[in-house]
Amino acid sequence: MTRKTAGLHLGVALTGAGWHPGAWRAAHARPAELLTAQYWADLVRKAESGLLDFVTFEDRFTVFDRGVPDDSTDLVAGQLDSVLVASRVAPLTRHIGLIPTAVVTHTEPFHLSKAIATLDYVSGGRAGVRLRVSGDPREAALFGRRRVDDQHAGELLDEAADYATALGLLWDSWEDDAEIRDNTTGRFIDRDKLHYADFAGEFFSVRGPSITPRPPQGRPPIAALAHSGRAHRFVGASADLGFITPDDENTAAAIVADITGDRHDDAPVRLVVDLAVTIGDTDADAHRRADELNSLSAQPYSSDAEIVVGSASTVADRIAQWASLDGIDGVRLRPAALPDDLTAITRSVVPILQGRGLFRKSYAESTLRGRLGLSRPANLFTERVSAS
Numbered sequence: 001m002t003r004k005t006a007g008l009h010l011g012v013a014l015t016g017a018g019w020h021p022g023a024w025r026a027a028h029a030r031p032a033e034l035l036t037a038q039y040w041a042d043l044v045r046k047a048e049s050g051l052l053d054f055v056t057f058e059d060r061f062t063v064f065d066r067g068v069p070d071d072s073t074d075l076v077a078g079q080l081d082s083v084l085v086a087s088r089v090a091p092l093t094r095h096i097g098l099i100p101t102a103v104v105t106h107t108e109p110f111h112l113s114k115a116i117a118t119l120d121y122v123s124g125g126r127a128g129v130r131l132r133v134s135g136d137p138r139e140a141a142l143f144g145r146r147r148v149d150d151q152h153a154g155e156l157l158d159e160a161a162d163y164a165t166a167l168g169l170l171w172d173s174w175e176d177d178a179e180i181r182d183n184t185t186g187r188f189i190d191r192d193k194l195h196y197a198d199f200a201g202e203f204f205s206v207r208g209p210s211i212t213p214r215p216p217q218g219r220p221p222i223a224a225l226a227h228s229g230r231a232h233r234f235v236g237a238s239a240d241l242g243f244i245t246p247d248d249e250n251t252a253a254a255i256v257a258d259i260t261g262d263r264h265d266d267a268p269v270r271l272v273v274d275l276a277v278t279i280g281d282t283d284a285d286a287h288r289r290a291d292e293l294n295s296l297s298a299q300p301y302s303s304d305a306e307i308v309v310g311s312a313s314t315v316a317d318r319i320a321q322w323a324s325l326d327g328i329d330g331v332r333l334r335p336a337a338l339p340d341d342l343t344a345i346t347r348s349v350v351p352i353l354q355g356r357g358l359f360r361k362s363y364a365e366s367t368l369r370g371r372l373g374l375s376r377p378a379n380l381f382t383e384r385v386s387a388s
Contacts, residue, residue, distance in 0.1 A: 008323035008358055009272055009330030009372065011097075012047050012345060014040070015058035016079065018337040019276055022297030026337045035080055037088045043342060044089045047096055050346025051360055053371050054097030056130055056223070056332065057082035061103060061139040083115050083129075090123035097368035099128035099223055099241075104163045105156055106134065106143050110206055113170035120215035125367035128221040128241065129167075133160050157234045162201035164222055164238035169197035171219045172380045173209035195381040217369045218376045225274070227304060232258040235269060240374055242271045243332055245305045249325060256327030270329045270372050273322040274305035275315075278336040279344035283310045293337060305334060312348030319349070320358055329372075 017024035017031055024031040033039040040057075047055050059082035082100035090098055098119065102112050112129070120127035133156040134140070140148040148156070178193035197208030221240035226232045235242035236259040244259075246252035256271060278293070280286030290309045294301060301307070308318050319331045335341030353359035365371040 009053045011054040011332040013056045013334045019334040020293045020301050020336040021299040022293045023337040025296040040085050041089050041092050048093050050350045056099040059101040087119050095363040097126050101130045103134050104131050104160050109163050109166040113167050114212040117212040117215040120220050125216035130223040154230050159203040161238045166199045166206045170210045174214040217367050235259050243274050245274050272330040272332045274332050276303040276305045276307045276334040278309045279341050286310045316349050316352040
């Protein structure tokens with residue numbers, strides 16, 4: 001793979017008390033505040049102080065998540081809806097991108113489209129959405145309308161691809177100038193500039209139009225986590241931002257080829273590598289922290305992403321290594337324990353990257369699409385009219 005020197009994209013994945021299952025017991029953890037808006041606002045503002053491109057919020061329908069204990073003898077905790085968390089945090093921040101997670105296997109595209117459009121308005125064009133599928137029968141049982149254990153992952157991803165298409169049609173169902181707001185005539189909307197989505201797929205159909213005007217970004221970026229070939233192809237065909245978990249440079253090259261080879265248009269897809277990080281003042285201190293977290297949990301710490309335990313310099317080295325590879329646009333960090341590892345990212349890792357000329361020293365772009373180098377897309381319906 002060829003090397004590059006362009007600035008990298010850097011985000012952070014937020015979940016519970018952190019990604020380590022023992023994080024909620026750590027000295028500076030705030031487990032009693034996980035269901036408060038203040039907790040999440042504090043984390044996102046800390047991330048923004050480090051000039052990060054975006055934060056993502058994990059979400060699922062089962063009760064327990066990473067960073068929250070999973071046995072009956074420990075603290076019992078649920079989690080807040082990630083879209084609502086992002087909407088609450090949006091007015092308290094000014095620059096950072098906000099990407100909540102939506103489990104598309106059990107939610108309706110119409111409702112998600114208006115929720116993310118609303119988030120885009122509230123945030124001034126900083127919204128995105130991560131689409132997640134669920135083959136967990138426990139989650140399906142909460143709804144009682146389908147048996148996902150009978151469905152293959154490929155089928156769930158095919159449904160997610162239809163979901164992404166429907167989102168785009170719903171966001172575009174209002175032309176940008178559909179609102180007239182003419183006091184003289186009493187007309188608020190030009191009805192000729194509202195369009196039916198009229199999406200009919202194998203898994204669902206959506207009539208539309210949306211009840212929310214077209215978002216400020218046109219279409220907020222769609223993100224997805226991809227571990228396998230089928231998921232890689234989903235990212236290539238349907239996403240603007242892909243989170244990937246390669247083992248080494250060779251697998252990274254294969255993943256990039258798998259994803260970009262299925263791109264059907266000229267729009268780029270941004271690919272960032274996920275890293276799970278435990279950070280200390282020195283490498284030895286980081287390993288001490290990791291051992292301490294391990295001692296606080298009955299569950300061994302494992303991750304689908306590479307685990308990096310080390311000083312801020314060690315973590316910055318690994319970030320730079322990944323971001324230097326052709327086709328890799330940046331890194332999303334998963335802090336082992338919150339707020340400690342997030343604080344280390346913003347106060348120590350980011351300055352090192354800035355000192356090497358790899359990361360910004362101020363925010364410039366006003367929208368998440370702009371920060372990711374993605375242009376504002378033309379409206380699908382006006383394009384059809386122009387072509388006819």
